[in-house]
Each structure stands twice: as structure tokens, then as C-alpha cells.
């Protein structure tokens with residue numbers, strides 16, 4: 065019988081590194097499982113056997129469960145580490161995950177999407193493109209020293225975004241007006257950075273400190 069999986073109690077830097085590596089490793093395998101799941105042509109009996117096995121595995125992830133709005137001990141909020149972000153989180157089976165780095169006066173994100181994120185056959189779901197852009201535009205605000213939340217996001221889809229193709233997402237702050245931050249973003253392929261497949265412009269707002277404390281009681285920016 066396997067021992068139940070529980071969280072470690074101490075949080076030294078070394079432990080944190082090990083914990084993050086373990087979270088990323090599990091996330092990686094779960095993304096592979098998601099990919100295999102949406103590609104398989106296995107017959108019903110095989111799928112039923114798999115379902116039983118997966119249910120058993122899920123039951124083994126025991127221990128304390130994170131509460132809603134609780135910031136995971138492995139995260140740094142709002143400093144940027146979000147292990148379970150559905151866009152950048154290495155621990156999330158939903159995330160590509162997109163890697164974000166500074167780029168000139170903005171930020172750039174790199175990722176490749178598989179058919180789990182398919183919209184039209186062979187191409188990325190438009191909602192997924194909007195999600196990549198929304199996240200990266202949030203990072204652009206954070207990089208500019210003004211963590212903020214999206215109040216408006218407009219996307220324009222010029223050409224379909226191909227699956228299984230390295231993508232480059234770009235975002236930069238174009239202006240500010242009191243607590244409002246204006247941001248522009250785009251998606252291209254790594255191979256042809258000049259062809260903007262999707263472009264976006266957004267308005268973000270930095271909540272005032274009282275509002276931020278009310279929204280994020282576990283760690284207001």
C-alpha cells in the first residue's frame with residue numbers, strides 16, 4: 065500500500081526549491097496525460113479502465129487542501145511566482161505553461177499550444193489567445209511597477225494561431241492615467257515575429273490599497 069502524499073511542514077529555501085520542482089514535475093506529467101487524453105482513439109473499455117486508475121490516483125492526493133483565496137506557500141505574491149497559474153504555472157495541467165521574461169520596454173511570453181487548446185481544427189481557441197494576452201498584459205503592468213487587474217480587453221483576430229508551433233506573445237504599457245494603465249499586446253509565431261496574428265489592447269486598474277486588502281486578504285500587493 066502506498067503512503068499518502070502530504071505537504072512538508074518546513075519551508076527552508078532548499079525545501080521550497082524541492083517542492084517547486086516536484087510541483088512542476090507533476091504538472092508536466094499531468095499535461096502529458098491531458099494531451100494523451102484529447103488525442104486517444106482507445107476503445108471504450110480501455111477508457112473505462114483508465115478512468116478507474118485516474119480516480120484512484122486522484123484519491124491519493126491527500127493532505128490539507130488549499131482554501132479559496134489562500135496564496136500557496138510556494139508562491140510569491142505579487143512578486144511573480146504563481147505555481148498554479150492557468151497560464152504560466154508549471155504546476156497547472158491547464159497551463160501551456162508560458163515562460164515570461166522582460167523584453168525592452170515590455171514583456172515577452174513563449175509557449176507552444178497543443179490540441180488541448182484547440183478551437184478550429186489545427187488552430188488555437190480564441191479564448192486561449194485572449195487568456196495568454198490578458199496574463200501577459202498583467203505582467204507588463206507588474207513589470208512597470210503597477211500591479212493591476214483587467215477592466216477591459218479587446219482582441220482582434222487577424223489570422224488563425226497555429227497549434228504545435230512556438231509562439232511569441234508580447235505586451236507593453238502604452239500609457240497611464242491615475243490608476244488606469246493602458247496596455248497593448250500581440251501574438252506571433254517565433255518564426256515570423258513580424259506577422260501579428262492576434263493584437264489586443266486593454267485597460268487595467270490598480271485597486272486602491274483598501275480595495276486590494278479586501279480583495280486579497282492573504283497578501284495584498
Ligand SMILES: CCCCCCCC/C=C\CCCCCCCC(=O)SCCNC(=O)CCNC(=O)[C@H](O)C(C)(C)COP(=O)(O)OP(=O)(O)OC[C@H]1O[C@@H](n2cnc3c(N)ncnc32)[C@H](O)[C@@H]1OP(=O)(O)O
Pocket residue numbers: 142143144198199200201202203206211212213214215216242243244267269270271272275276285
Ligand atoms: C492589485 C492587483 C494585483 C493583481 C495581481 C498582480 C499579480 C502580479 C504578478 C504577476 C502578474 C500576473 C498577471 C495576471 C493577470 C491576470 C489578469 C486578470 O485576470 S484580472 C481578473 C479580471 N478582472 C477583474 O476581475 C477586475 C474586476 N474589477 C474590479 O474588481 C474593479 O473594477 C477594480 C478593483 C479593478 C477597480 O475598482 P475601483 O473601485 O478601485 O476603481 P473604479 O473607480 O471602478 O475605476 C477606476 C478607473 O477605471 C475606470 N474603469 C473602470 N472600468 C473600466 C472599463 N471597463 N474600461 C475603461 N475604464 C474603466 C473608471 O472609469 C475609473 O476611471 P476614472 O477615475 O473615472 O477616470
